[in-house]
Amino acid sequence: MPKLKPEDLDRIAAKMKKTINLREGESRARVIVHMGTCGIAAGARTVMTALMEEIEKRDLKDVILTLSSCAGFCSREPMVTVEMKNEPPVKYVDLTPDKAKEILEKHVIGGNIVKEYALAVGSERVL
């Protein structure tokens, strides 16, 4: 192995940063996939996998993907909640892997809520 130069430290750190960030809970955004029995049955795992792949592919270092239990709205699963730093959480319903990727791109990266898939109180699509 070649000997390190001072600038190599940043290269290694950058490579590892995502891993370490996850452990320190510091992030710009948190994407929560609801994985109750209902969610899993409705395909939440495929949504989760799609999001994981996309985050990996785009090398998003400050986005944490996590999961939570049933959001209490089983008929509209799979559901995802997006929590951007300093903004109220937004819930998305009836998701597919493709829709999830779109949300990641438009909301998490772009900062714009994807109104078509978003849910507010009740079951109407508002916002």
Place this chain on the structure above:
Amino acid sequence: MQRLHAMICTCTNCISNGALKIKNALEAEIVKQSLENDVLVVQTGASGLCVKGPILIVQPDGIFYQYIQEKDIPNLVQEHFLKGRPVKELMYVPEGKDIPIPKISDIPFFKDQRLIALRNRGIIDPESIDEYIANDGYKALAKVLTGMSPEDVIKEITDAGLRGRGGAGFPTGKKWDICRSQVLEKRKQSKNLRCYVICNADEGDPGAFMDRSIVEADPHSIIEGMCIGGYAMGATDGYIYLRIEYPLAIARMKTAIKLAKEYGLLGENIFGSDFSFDIEIFEGAGAFVCGEETSLIHSLEGIVPEPTQKPPFPAQSGLWGAPTNINNVETWANVPMIISWGAKWFSQIGTETSRGTKVFSLAGNVNNAGLVEVPMGITLREIVYDIGAGIPNNKKLKAVQTGGPSGGFIPARLLHLPVDYERLKEVGAIMGSGGMVVMDEDTCIVDIAKFFLTFTSDESCGKCSTCREGSITLIEILDKISNGEGEESDLDYLEELCIAIKDASMCGLGQTLPNPVLSTLRHFRDEFLDHIKHKKCPAGVCKPLVRYYINADKCTGCTLCGRECPADAISGMVKKPHEIDLNKCTKCGICVKVCKIGAAYSK
């Protein structure tokens, strides 16, 4: 890239509680539930609350699980890892409450700590150098080697106000400065003289595990600190003196050194500079006196590890006669942080004379025993009651003992005392290397002072008669007192002897071994007098002074104590009050244990 990291603590404590089995079971279950792309299992060093081990911390949410058993794993993996429902039953529940606290950052034990030396505990895998680097590891070394002169480095450490964490609290910058000038002086005569820095990881205090935990959790922090120190003082080689009873720490340190060498962070021309430095581990056989610096050096040289007179100090004539600097594990671990973040940052933490933080192993009669790192100046009350969550079974606090076997006792009424080098010294205790034992009302002061003395007496190397014989005589007098044969004049004799031992012993072992006696005489004289004048042991520990009785007003005559008494010392008719024959009683205490209504008692 996994979305969840299951950080399993694999410190010595947790491993002895089955952490490796849990780790294997966890990995198997994750495969079984097809979650290997979702969850990464990472082994870490001690989380600090390892009395509740095995410990698992799940990130990114920081969910803290304790007392994990193999049988809990399938449910845990399914509920938390698959469905995202953290398992309440395995969470930490505060003393006297029944609602669990899920997140590690909300648990008072962790919340009130300030991590500098333990900055990477539970966050990185100690066997991965890349993870250390990801958390700014080796940046301080790069900074030093690319832009700081040795004098700059020493000035930074001096300005930070760092003091040695191994016991005496000597200012580290000053020590480095003295060593550097010795190195420069000696190099005038012999240009290629090898000079040494040593990490003292002997950790001989019974019950202490601060240094072990740092080595196990973050070995690179020590390597980096030593490289920086080596550069500052002009040393060529480093030794880590690690006791052989710490096999895991040795293994982790070996791995770390190997990885650092592969990256060229140890060896020739580090970071392409002209600084070359190497580190070797020396496995010490684990005698207390080997922690004393001159003994340690002799042990490294392969001769009998007895202390020798100072001066010459190690900086003048240390390992193989060359200038040598010894620092404690925790001292070294602080160094990279001071270089990275600056002396100003460090010096703002703590008190006027004691900067930064201190790691303590909190033990004894306290609910949350464990490893804590706190800013200097924190009060004992905060440590015992906020972080330690108080005394078990609603007992009263009697004393806090700091500084290991040669430390002192601080009575409960001084709980408001801020912890720093000077304040502890004022009340007759010492900071020491960070032992902190909490003692409740059931502790007998005479007995516990004897306990510490028995340790130091055993560990005395025997070179100085005051230490060798003096300690034995102290124990004999204490024995006499706890047997009820003490006289008031014994207390003066004890004091006089203690002072003689302090004055006439050559090394720190003898000079400090009287501390437990002196500080108890100072703060708990009444308890000594109870033993001597009233022939009573208030805590009920000194057997010859304890008497067992049955309260005739309470006794219902159930006959249980009579049947259980192994000495047949209890008599009485059914439904009539029972009585103990004090001549037959062997003071085993079984009657008190079995009595359901508290009629049997001792005093």
